[in-house]
Amino acid sequence: xxxxxxxxxxxxxxxxxxxxxxxxxxxxxxxxxxxxxxxxxxxxxxxxxxxxxxxxxxxxxxxxxxxxxxxxxxxxxxxxxxxxxxxxxxxxxxxxxxxxxxxxxxxxxxxxxxxxxxxxxxxxxxxxxxxxxxxxxxxxxxxxxxxxxxxxxx
Numbered sequence: 001x002x003x004x005x006x007x008x009x010x011x012x013x014x015x016x017x018x019x020x021x022x023x024x025x026x027x028x029x030x031x032x033x034x035x036x037x038x039x040x041x042x043x044x045x046x047x048x049x050x051x052x053x054x055x056x057x058x059x060x061x062x063x064x065x066x067x068x069x070x071x072x073x074x075x076x077x078x079x080x081x082x083x084x085x086x087x088x089x090x091x092x093x094x095x096x097x098x099x100x101x102x103x104x105x106x107x108x109x110x111x112x113x114x115x116x117x118x119x120x121x122x123x124x125x126x127x128x129x130x131x132x133x134x135x136x137x138x139x140x141x142x143x144x145x146x147x148x149x150x151x152x153x154x
Contacts, residue, residue, distance in 0.1 A: 004082035012067045019083045032065040034083030039150035044115040061090040085133035093129035
């Protein structure tokens with residue numbers, strides 16, 4: 001099976017890798033992401049909405065799964081292709097620009113660390129401030145979901 005840049009299974013067939021649409025708690029937003037990482041991405045998005053900036057305002061610019069290559073490459077599948085990345089308030093943060101409010105960055109970095117994510121604003125090359133991706137493996141994801149108490153109760 002193909003894998004995205006962060007090593008997670010990727011496929012055009014959403015069901016093959018467990019892609020589903022999930023509501024972000026406390027918002028009107030739904031994000032498509034991989035079931036195995038959904039608790040982390042949704043927990044992060046909910047806290048982002050409450051602590052950083054609202055997601056429900058303005059353009060429809062919050063998304064997750066999209067089967068595609070990393071921009072400007074032809075050989076690296078994007079982490080969106082595995083449902084392990086989300087973009088939030090994308091219209092506010094153009095690719096390659098640094099426009100995120102500096103005073104909010106410490107809280108943002110604390111949240112990304114809490115949820116096992118990497119923020120595109122911390123990329124060494126071209127910045128991608130709208131972008132958040134899982135940066136840990138499946139074993140660590142499962143352990144972090146348990147540690148944060150984000151298991152599904154069915």
